[in-house]
Amino acid sequence: MTGAASGIGAACALRFAREGARIAGLDLHAPPDEAWAEVSRAAPDASFHLADVRSEAAVAAAIAEVAARHGRIDVLVNAAGVAGGGAVHGLAVEEWERVLDVNLKGTFLVCKHVLQRMLEQRSGSIVNLASIEGLEGFEGGSAYNASKGGVVLLTRNLAIDYGRRGIRVNCLCPGLIETSMTAGVFQPGMEGLLERFVDAHQLGRAGQPSEIAAAALFLASDDASFVTGHSLVVDGGYTAGHRIGIAELIGLD
Numbered sequence: 001m002t003g004a005a006s007g008i009g010a011a012c013a014l015r016f017a018r019e020g021a022r023i024a025g026l027d028l029h030a031p032p033d034e035a036w037a038e039v040s041r042a043a044p045d046a047s048f049h050l051a052d053v054r055s056e057a058a059v060a061a062a063i064a065e066v067a068a069r070h071g072r073i074d075v076l077v078n079a080a081g082v083a084g085g086g087a088v089h090g091l092a093v094e095e096w097e098r099v100l101d102v103n104l105k106g107t108f109l110v111c112k113h114v115l116q117r118m119l120e121q122r123s124g125s126i127v128n129l130a131s132i133e134g135l136e137g138f139e140g141g142s143a144y145n146a147s148k149g150g151v152v153l154l155t156r157n158l159a160i161d162y163g164r165r166g167i168r169v170n171c172l173c174p175g176l177i178e179t180s181m182t183a184g185v186f187q188p189g190m191e192g193l194l195e196r197f198v199d200a201h202q203l204g205r206a207g208q209p210s211e212i213a214a215a216a217l218f219l220a221s222d223d224a225s226f227v228t229g230h231s232l233v234v235d236g237g238y239t240a241g242h243r244i245g246i247a248e249l250i251g252l253d
Contacts, residue, residue, distance in 0.1 A: 026110075
């Protein structure tokens with residue numbers, strides 16, 4: 001699991017551990033002791049590795065450590081990610097590169113080094129974290145949308161290239177999920193914007209990291225054995241369409 005120290009990555013590590021998986025977490029920062037302790041209780045042989053997914057050398061070393069410790073890698077969940085963007089005409093190149101390097105290049109690098117192990121096994125399942133913003137535009141999204149759109153197409157290409165080797169590759173496209181990353185996006189003074197964004201989800205709420213972890217578990221499992229190259233939307237109905245008040249008129253408020 002990349003991005004395993006917090007948010008969706010941490011939720012995936014815990015859910016997979018509770019299902020009996022052997023867990024190896026990767027992140028730029030160490031997780032809070034109490035959070036990883038919960039993972040370790042569910043999976044006593046769990047390991048955590050510090051790695052910057054933007055660095056091929058760091059990724060290669062971490063994956064080698066995981067393979068040496070656990071013997072094989074059957075599932076990869078790429079959940080490392082950062083938010084960022086802005087209007088293109090005023091966007092600093094450094095900000096563009098920061099977001100693309102973590103979200104897209106990082107996904108590529110971890111896939112690259114894990115795939116080398118999966119090819120030897122002729123089996124494996126990869127779940128990449130994209131976003132609904134990788135499927136449709138979102139005002140001010142620029143770098144973030146571009147990075148997540150890249151993850152969606154990278155996922156499809158990987159599914160094509162490695163399917164005959166027994167390796168499935170899918171991605172998740174979450175809507176608004178309550179994490180520290182999204183909390184950092186909607187800063188004080190933006191409460192109205194956050195309320196409107198939440199209201200655009202047809203279930204009328206934001207999602208929880210555990211709900212994305214449940215979908216990741218499905219895609220990684222044998223229950224999804226005939227699913228590859230798919231972008232699974234988990235967005236509380238955000239991309240289903242729009243409401244303009246007709247539901248209230250017909251008694252569905």
